[in-house]
Amino acid sequence: MRVVLSARARTDILDIYANIGGRDPAAADRFLDAVSAAATRISSFPEIGSTRLWKNPALRDTRAWPVPAFPKYIL
Secondary structure, eight states, X not given: OOOOOOHHHHHHHXXXXXXXXXXXXXXXXXXXXHHHHHHHHXXXXXXXXXXXOXXXXXXXXXEEOXXXXXXXXEO
């Protein structure tokens, strides 16, 4: 399965990258690598992750998977 990031997701990822990069450029690069690893994992195992109680009912069946080494961020 192919993971497709929305325009909003790509913008968020770049914003997070810039925020982390302002403090630690090497960590920002690791973040992008970790996002890529998480997307690869999701594409290999589409049922991975857990469903959550999202505020938006349209997201009811959407699963969440943490970005490795950056668990504050999820895909």
